[in-house]
Amino acid sequence: MYAITGITGKVGGALARALLASGQPVRAVVRDAARAASWQAQGCELATASMEDPAALTAAFSGAQGVFILLPPQFDPAPGFPESRAVIEAVCAAIRNAQPGKVVCLSTIGAQAQESNLLSQLSLMEQALAALPLPVTFLRPGWFMENAAWDVAAARDDGVIESYLQPLDHRVPMVATADVGRIAAELLQQTWSGTRVTELEGPRRVSANDIASAFARVLGKPVRAVAVNRRDWESRFISQGMQHPQPRMRMLDGFNEGWICFDKPAHEIVRGQVELDTVLDALVKGA
Numbered sequence: 001m002y003a004i005t006g007i008t009g010k011v012g013g014a015l016a017r018a019l020l021a022s023g024q025p026v027r028a029v030v031r032d033a034a035r036a037a038s039w040q041a042q043g044c045e046l047a048t049a050s051m052e053d054p055a056a057l058t059a060a061f062s063g064a065q066g067v068f069i070l071l072p073p074q075f076d077p078a079p080g081f082p083e084s085r086a087v088i089e090a091v092c093a094a095i096r097n098a099q100p101g102k103v104v105c106l107s108t109i110g111a112q113a114q115e116s117n118l119l120s121q122l123s124l125m126e127q128a129l130a131a132l133p134l135p136v137t138f139l140r141p142g143w144f145m146e147n148a149a150w151d152v153a154a155a156r157d158d159g160v161i162e163s164y165l166q167p168l169d170h171r172v173p174m175v176a177t178a179d180v181g182r183i184a185a186e187l188l189q190q191t192w193s194g195t196r197v198t199e200l201e202g203p204r205r206v207s208a209n210d211i212a213s214a215f216a217r218v219l220g221k222p223v224r225a226v227a228v229n230r231r232d233w234e235s236r237f238i239s240q241g242m243q244h245p246q247p248r249m250r251m252l253d254g255f256n257e258g259w260i261c262f263d264k265p266a267h268e269i270v271r272g273q274v275e276l277d278t279v280l281d282a283l284v285k286g287a
Helices: 010-021 033-041 054-061 082-098 120-130 145-158 177-188 208-219 230-239 246-257 276-286
Strands: 002-005 026-030 045-048 066-069 103-106 136-141 160-163 195-201 224-227 268-271
Touching: 002 010, 010 026, 010 177, 026 033, 026 054, 033 045, 045 054, 054 082, 066 082, 066 177, 082 120, 103 120, 103 177, 120 136, 136 177, 145 160, 145 208, 145 276, 160 208, 177 195, 208 224, 208 276, 230 246
Parallel strands: 002 026, 002 066, 026 045, 066 103, 103 136, 136 195, 160 224, 195 268
Antiparallel strands: none
């Protein structure tokens, strides 16, 4: 039995589908059982647990051959990341109590970075899980291709996408969530000891200009990328309702300046199979 948190999201869903396709039993760990009814219909066992509830998580993880941990995203965290720290504490307590066979944790490219940024929440998760006495793998994917969902309407309607990735021709590691879920399923079914890191990117690195070109191919019309002026970032994020935009701004700086990158010396690096055009085509059709 594999216990999966975040199953209602893209990565967790892709992971669960891969495990079910290989005949593996899956326990869906969800906050709201009603949202996971479709997974129960596909044969998943349901366990209801808040990610801040160590007792409920202990029950959800008990008897599991492996557990997949997805830290709920906090895009506008309070200083010091108290929201994520509460989840991390509960998850670690549950794992100590339940003693599953292994853990695969979805982390991120740049988790080793010393500069504080939005991704530091996952660095905290890595540090806490690495201290536990069981096999743990940290899966560190690159930038999700699906982040381009924010650009679909502008590309379709105006032929322009605004980018925070700069310069516009700077290529960074990107990967499709389908590849992340598939690789996570493979890792969960492996045997290892201690702590390891697997870094994941797509078939090729991608720039903002590449995203615009891919939109142009999918939409059959010209699309170009324009850079959002760095001086405007904070006011834009505040206008979107963020109270604490600095961690997000530092994350973007990290990609642009290169200190959010894969670790060196390199850990195991895996390349995904899904192309950017495939992801954007699905985003456009689903918009």
